[in-house]
Amino acid sequence: MTGFPILSVMLAIPAIAAIACYFVSANGARWIALLATLVDLVLGIVLWAQFDIGGPQWQFVEHHDHLFGPFGWALGIDGFGLMLIMLSVFLMPICIGASWVSIQNRVQEYMAAFLVTELLMIGTFAAQDLFLFYIFFEAGLIPMYLIIGIWGGVNRIYASYKFFLYTLLGSVLMLIAMLWMAQFAGTTDIPTLLNTDFPVHAQTWLWLAFFASFAVKMPMWPFHTWLPDAHVQAPTAGSVILAGVLLKLGGYGFLRFSLPMFPEASAQFGWLIFGLSAVAVIYTSLVALVQSDMKKLIAYSSVAHMAIVTIGLFAFNRQGIEGAMIVMLSHGLVSAALFLCVGVIYDRLHTREIARYGGLAINMPRYALLFMLFTMASIGLPGTSGFVGEFLSLAGTYQVSTTITLLCTTGIILGAAYMLYLYRRVVFGDLTKDDARAMPDLSLREIALLAPIAAVVLWMGVYPESFIAPMRGDVGTLVARIARAAPAGDSLPTPGKHMIPATHGEAAK
Structure with a gap:
């Protein structure tokens, strides 16, 4: 698999399949979506099988600088990204199967929306460029907004707008923080930024800006009120992918950005x-x-x-x-x-x-x-x-x-x-x-x-x-x-004369 751009292929398959859905019948769209998601599942299994445990932190790395003007196409995964990509590709064929009978109107558009969602989820977990991550992270809103708003329940319009506005608002602050980070570090490369020591006073504001986005995505209390409405109005497969993967974007964000990039602010x-x-x-x-x-x-x-x-x-x-x-x-x-x-x-x-x-x-x-x-x-x-x-x-x-x-x-x-x-x-x-x-x-x-x-x-x-x-x-x-x-x-005993003496080096510390 050395040199084979497996991550780009996993992104290309749902993209091509989504376009193909518009040129076939409703039943044809179902089969194209199912086939494409199963192929991505097989590639995901290959990804897991080829992942070198104990090897370099970043694997399956692809770098194409200035592919989109100032932005590069930079993909790669570590163990966190691998597991979340596997979760995404595992659930997606199940979502297509769950919609096989229940969705009867505008089937081609529905299947295309799910395929685009898969593309954006994989991209979010594989992106190694700060702004590429932001594009994938935010664009994931769009197909889910459409899935809830078009194929949802009676109050679907209200639920879809609430979902969209809640999640978009916090992300504006995150974008401002990303721009400052790129200017400070002189790079948008995420692995480089993970080892960049940002000033402690700046970490506070950067952490809060990222928190505004990730807390809504999780969702943390009290930023959770969009979630029950979105779930109730979404079709079954929409709820599956929303709860199964999209809620994990906030947790992945804390893990990838807030903790390693702003450790002092995270502790604060x-x-x-x-x-x-x-x-x-x-x-x-x-x-x-x-x-x-x-x-x-x-x-x-x-x-x-x-x-x-x-x-x-x-x-x-x-x-x-x-x-x-x-x-x-x-x-x-x-x-x-x-x-x-x-x-x-x-x-x-x-x-x-x-x-x-x-x-x-x-x-x-x-x-x-x-x-x-x-x-x-x-x-x-x-x-x-x-x-x-x-x-x-x-x-x-x-x-x-x-x-x-x-x-x-x-x-x-x-x-x-x-x-x-x-x-x-x-x-x-x-x-x-x-x-x-x-x-x-x-x-x-x-x-x-x-x-x-x-x-x-x-x-x-x-x-x-x-x-x-x-x-x-x-x-x-x-x-x-x-x-x-x-x-x-606060769970360790306070050192003092009443402590039982430690007998092992680690305990003595």
Whole structure:
């Protein structure tokens, strides 16, 4: 694979397929989109197989200077980018399959919008030029805005405008900060900027400018209010890709820019991240408990789960950062699967009201089994992907703040409450409603959509090393970079005469 521009090819395939969709019938567009996303999935697997664990930090690098005037075409990935690209290419064929029957109008445009979304997601995670990253990062708004606004629910226009305006506003500040950084460092090369020491007084303003964009994208409380509306109005596949990948752009931004480029400012504002995250975990979990709409419940649970990501990232240690990445990957799979589960029964009964269901285990046992697996993964049951990430993230946070860890751990209890409450009301009980009794179990197409996610959720839960290993070197590089600003933790005993003497060199430190 040496010299083969695999990342550019992965970007070109959905771009060409999106154009081709406009010249074929609706059914032809479906097949083109499915084929293109499957080819990108195969290339993603090749990317993972060829990735040299323990090798150079940046791999599959492509540089073409001044390809677009002053801007260069610079691509390359590390372990973080690899894992998030794999998440993107894994979910995209599932999104196409989920839309196969439910989308009947303007199919060509719909499939093209999803293909463009895939292109922009891969580009965001692979960009090595500051402004190339910004273009990919912001352009991702456009196809999702169209997907919600054209193929969404009754209030789709309101939801799409709210989504667009919220996410665009913060990004204007980020662009200004990027311009200053490029002028200061004399380069827009991201690997170079990662090792640039910006003045401490400037870091504060730069960090806040990036925070304005990433906090909305995550979304962090209280910048989350666009998310429930967007999820409720979006078509099923729109919710899948929004929760599965687009929410991870904020976490990737913190990981790629805020922490390594502005370590002192990140430590300075750690209290803000921890405070907002703790409120998010408790508040949005309580809000989820009282929801009557299934999509809204899962949307609020997403805010709580992404708060576990932010506390892990700003714990400034290996466990926290590795845990945050695993939570991002796990949430991308589990939330996508939960939205697919909602879509399955919505396609049959055309309502998301929890009260309209009940007793589905009787006539939809296969559905009940898969829905139970994803519910347990969302709660963080050991043996599923949810447990590994949450445990590592909270273990990392415990080294910094026992109070924040205690508060955020309540989210696991509340998460169990709202997810099990949802599952009990939908799946268990008596099958009293005639329309629910007439609902058929999962079709082969629906099993083909959910089974691969179930397999990966269990794989990640049983053998997380497969997913942590490619990122381990990058986590070490990041921790070394931010070590100088790492905050003192409150979980270690204070040195004094009552301490038990340490017997090992590491403990003695």
